[in-house]
Amino acid sequence: STGDNGSGGGRSGALAPPPITEELQKIDVNPPKGTRDFPPEEMRLRTWLFHSFREVSRLFGFEEVDFPVLESEALYIRKAGEEIRDQLYCFEDRGNRRVALRPELTPSLARLVIQKGKSVSLPLKWFAVGQCWRYERMTRGRRREHYQWNMDIIGVPEVTAEAELISSIVTFFKRVGITASDVGFKVSSRKVLQEVLRCYSVPESLFSKVCIIIDKIGKIPVDEIKKDLKSAGVSEEAVDELLQVLSIKSLTKLEEILGGAGEAVADLKQLFSLAEKFGYAEWIEFDASIVRGLAYYTGIVFEGFDREGKLRAICGGGRYDRLLSTFGGDDLPACGFGFGDAVIVELLKDRGLLPELSLQVENIVCALDVDLQGAAARVASILREKSQTVDLVLESKPLKWVFKRAARINAHRLILVGNSEWQRGMVVVKILSSGEQYEVKLDELV
Numbered sequence: 211s212t213g214d215n216g217s218g219g220g221r222s223g224a225l226a227p228p229p230i231t232e233e234l235q236k237i238d239v240n241p242p243k244g245t246r247d248f249p250p251e252e253m254r255l256r257t258w259l260f261h262s263f264r265e266v267s268r269l270f271g272f273e274e275v276d277f278p279v280l281e282s283e284a285l286y287i288r289k290a291g292e293e294i295r296d297q298l299y300c301f302e303d304r305g306n307r308r309v310a311l312r313p314e315l316t317p318s319l320a321r322l323v324i325q326k327g328k329s330v331s332l333p334l335k336w337f338a339v340g341q342c343w344r345y346e347r348m349t350r351g352r353r354r355e356h357y358q359w360n361m362d363i364i365g366v367p368e369v370t371a372e373a374e375l376i377s378s379i380v381t382f383f384k385r386v387g388i389t390a391s392d393v394g395f396k397v398s399s400r401k402v403l404q405e406v407l408r409c410y411s412v413p414e415s416l417f418s419k420v421c422i423i424i425d426k427i428g429k430i431p432v433d434e435i436k437k438d439l440k441s442a443g444v445s446e447e448a449v450d451e452l453l454q455v456l457s458i459k460s461l462t463k464l465e466e467i468l469g470g471a472g473e474a475v476a477d478l479k480q481l482f483s484l485a486e487k488f489g490y491a492e493w494i495e496f497d498a499s500i501v502r503g504l505a506y507y508t509g510i511v512f513e514g515f516d517r518e519g520k521l522r523a524i525c526g527g528g529r530y531d532r533l534l535s536t537f538g539g540d541d542l543p544a545c546g547f548g549f550g551d552a553v554i555v556e557l558l559k560d561r562g563l564l565p566e567l568s569l570q571v572e573n574i575v576c577a578l579d580v581d582l583q584g585a586a587a588r589v590a591s592i593l594r595e596k597s598q599t600v601d602l603v604l605e606s607k608p609l610k611w612v613f614k615r616a617a618r619i620n621a622h623r624l625i626l627v628g629n630s631e632w633q634r635g636m637v638v639v640k641i642l643s644s645g646e647q648y649e650v651k652l653d654e655l656v
């Protein structure tokens with residue numbers, strides 16, 4: 211015997227599911243902790259949101275891509291102590307491979323870019339909408355999955371790429387009714403940090419780790435930030451200067467501190483100038499404390515925030531010019547953003563901007579006699595071949611039931627298939643909003 215317990219796995223031990231017992235156990239009908247079902251009403255909102263994501267991505271000439279939800283764990287093992295690593299939903303599969311449910315899409319995109327190599331011409335403008343996972347202790351009651359919209363530009367070193375990405379997000383916000391008085395973008399560059407650390411001879415090897423510590427500003431006490439920076443190897447003097455620079459909210463002030471020769475100030479000045487040209491200058495502001503919590507960012511970083519300060523970051527992104535080489539590929543200039551499906555819905559709710567989305571069906575078709583079920587099916591097929599939506603009543607039901615269902619599915623008209631009319635090649639059409647009723651020849655039904 212293979213020790214097969216009928217689960218098809220053929221494995222015993224920790225991996226094997228429990229043996230199938232005779233008595234049927236009542237299963238928990240809720241989805242696993244931290245995950246969501248999407249029943250019709252929620253699914254309509256999700257479909258509307260993702261359609262808006264896709265519409266904007268197409269407006270900007272981006273091509274859709276996707277990747278497996280399951281990836282090699284190695285894609286996410288970065289030494290910088292990121293939260294995303296601590297919450298990795300990872301396990302060993304039946305082939306003893308270390309795998310993980312993807313916590314983000316960017317590493318998969320980088321993997322695909324390397325895989326495609328010279329077979330694709332640059333710049334690449336790719337977008338994806340995909341479910342991402344984290345295993346967080348549910349004590350914080352937060353979700354373990356969300357859907358992220360990502361847009362990435364590969365092969366453009368200029369800041370025009372970041373400016374284009376922010377423009378695409380502004381375009382999305384405008385299309386769903388969100389204005390610059392609702393939302394803004396805090397923008398900075400990791401080159402600010404880099405230039406300060408260089409002034410204090412802090413080794414480049416500490417850069418990612420320092421960024422992850424700095425990203426905790428506002429989330430943990432500043433004394434802990436200082437302690438973590440010092441234990442990471444940053445001198446007390448450098449820590450104080452760093453925190454001083456990170457409190458700067460003016461580009462002019464930053465230039466006074468860093469001087470105008472560095473890349474950080476040049477990049478940021480160019481971005482703000484492009485924002486004027488794109489027409490979204492009122493949406494963005496410089497904030498030196500923005501570093502974002504992913505180790506691989508190397509330049510401009512940005513995050514969308516609600517100006518009432520009630521919600522977590524709506525979206526975030528930046529430049530990641532060194533990610534490909536961490537996977538053994540040749541580095542390419544790259545930037546992108548992630549935009550989750552949860553905070554945006556909270557914001558739309560808060561602002562009264564959730565769209566009215568109800569089921570709409572043009573026709574409900576009903577046989578008035580059990581012997582006419584086939585005739586009703588034929589009417590439904592004829593309408594569907596004309597791209598008309600049809601809810602076909604599939605069993606013999608009283609008319610009262612049919613009218614109730616018609617109202618629930620917002621049907622525009624009721625098509626009744628009755629004996630006497632059918633004998634004459636006719637059906638009865640009832641317009642449900644007006645009550646108007648008339649007979650029509652089957653082949654004239656439009």
Ligand SMILES: OCc1cccc(Br)n1
Binds near residue numbers: 343
């Ligand atoms: O924003 C980080 C993240 C990653 C995966 C799943 C969820 Br919920 N949140």
